[in-house]
Amino acid sequence: MTDAAASASRYDVIVIGAGFAGMYALHRLRQLGLRVRVLEAGDGVGGTWYWNRYPGARCDVESLEYSYSFSEDLQQQWEWPERYATQPEILKYANHVADRFDLRRDIQFNTRVISAVFFRASNTWKVTTNKNEVLEAQFCIMASGNLSLPRVPDFKGLDSFKGKWYHTGQWPHEKVNFTGKRVGIIGTGASGIQSIPIIAKEAKHLHVFQRSANYSVPAINRVLTPAEVKAHKEKYSAWRKEALKTPFGIAGFPPPTKLALEDTPEARLASFEKKWGTGGNISFLYAYKDLLTSKEANETVCEFVRDKIRTIVKDPAVAADLIPNDHYIGTKRLPLDTDYYETFNRENVTLVNIKKNPIVQITPNGIQTAEQEYAFHAIVFATGFDAMTGALLDIDIRVDGEADLRSKWVDGPKTYLGIMTAGFPNMMIITGPGSPSVKTNMIAAIEQHVDWITDLLKHVKSQGLSRIEADRDAEEKWVQHVNEVGDSTLYPLANSWYVGANIPGKPRVFMPYVAGLDKYRVICDQIAAEGYRGLQFE
Ligand code: N01
DSSP: TTTTTTEEEEEEEEEEOOOOHHHHHHHHHHHHHHHHHHEOOOSSSHHHHHHHHOOOOOOSOOOTTTTEEEEEEHHHHOOOOOOOBHHHHHHHHHHHHHHTTTTTGEEESSOOOEEEEEETTTTTEEETTTTTTTEEEEEEOOOOOOSOOOOOOOOOOOOOOOOEEEEEEGOOOOOOOBBBBEEEEEEEEEHHHHHHHHHHHSEEEEEESSSOOOOOEEEOOOOOOOHHHHHHTTTHHHHHHHHSSSSSSOOOOOOOOOOOOOHHHHHHHHHHHHHHOOOHHHHHHTTTTTOOOOHHHHHHHHHHHHHHHHOOOSSSSHHHSSSSSSSSTTTSSOOOSSSSHTTTTTTTTEEETTSOOOEEEESSSEEEESSSEEEEEEEEOOOOOOOOTTHHSSSSSEESSBBBHHHHHTTSOOTTTTTTTTOTTTEEETTTTTGGGGSSSSHHHHHHHHHHHHHHHHHHHHTTTTOEEEOOHHHHHHHHHHHHHTTSSSGGOSSSGGGGSTTTTTOOOSSSOOHHHHHHHHHHHHHHHSSTTTTEEO
């Protein structure tokens, strides 16, 4: 289609993505009287919770915390049935929010953004979609998510496979029935760990192909009692305020004060046992204040979980393969499970250690490893995402005649506060690399970013300004600070998606800002109070 044939529409703001970030951005920016258009690749709202429909998908932040705080009526009226909400429940909530705040009329579904180009002469972003439609706006807000570009490893022969294959992050909308089927699953991250126990109950036989053994701790999910919901709701706004003062944006976890080795081994064991019994990953990693900064301290939790695996898994050879020994606990996202390790005691489940017995190729019948071929009706890829930068760099983002984002970030992402990147005016990223994002309660992080960006645009409007740009020196200092904070922890040591290690060729940079949402919020507020230090306006 020619340029002339492409339709052009003008908005104040284009928001890319209608997940929790895009929906809240639309809601807030409308309140400024701005004309906003949201472009969404899916045919519904919900983002992560729209795409990740795999069996067992559930949030690992408690439902009363993993929800919007901006509307008292909403939080009072919405009923979360369980401690940890299932994917269908969260998607139902996202749809309720879209209807309740009349968001859909400004969201264009089934629309994938291909490119976004900024023209300085007119301070305009021109956004081109997969339908060759061109939309224009003064501002472009990237709400495209941190874990939204699924990755299927490029195994030789996948095209030849005669059965069905699925990626957890692009699961079909209709139920996939594994009854009577031989199923292979590759990947033991959070998605694999949640889906393996459920698929195992249904399939005739499940083979789990594990590259790196992973730590996991029990969710201890349960139905919420009316009394506890009532008690929480009576103090909901106070809980939310408390959450903002915590690193993870979750109330009930005041920073621990004790070092792990200050306790006796018996006291430590009692503390970990209690946390194992009550469930939750933050609870574990927050048992002592140095678990993510001291190798010796961390090793005490690692050994506790290894002992649990040895106790739960009956076959010592299988237990040995399941025992993680290549990273410190918590330095990869620590999954929450329901009966993950127990599942390996089932007759119909086989663990394949692909570090010892690597996958060679996918064949028409199944998976060929160095030792043998396994025949499957279906293969599940729980192999994760091109995280944090993937969805952004999937779009050809450039400034006409100047820079393109893929080139700028060739050695890793550089941002100011994780919100703006120098050289790309009038573009904001929600929960971008260099912000707390995935290392905190995502909805709390989203609300904080959207509120800050809304205030920024209010400032621009009230001052009659037309262009905002991050200052290069301020960006350099922020990147350095993000790296220093990361390097003061054990996080960068693991081969995780936090450092891009799961994507061959991706630069190894630890991307989240891990000082905590509480400290980050104070920095952002100070910067705003100082007239948006580090941003240039025209
Ligand atoms: O992906 P992952 P995920 N050959 O990248 C393996 C969030 N989330 O979808 O560790 C063989 O963590 C890879 O092996 P290794 C959460 O933030 C939240 O599970 O790289 N194996 C690993 O085992 C989470 O962290 C929730 O050696 C290959 C797995 O695939 C994030 O999403 C639930 C391979 C990928 O694990 C991503 O989780 C689900 C290859 N070529 C997800 N490539 C909750 O809220 C990769 N693997 C509960």
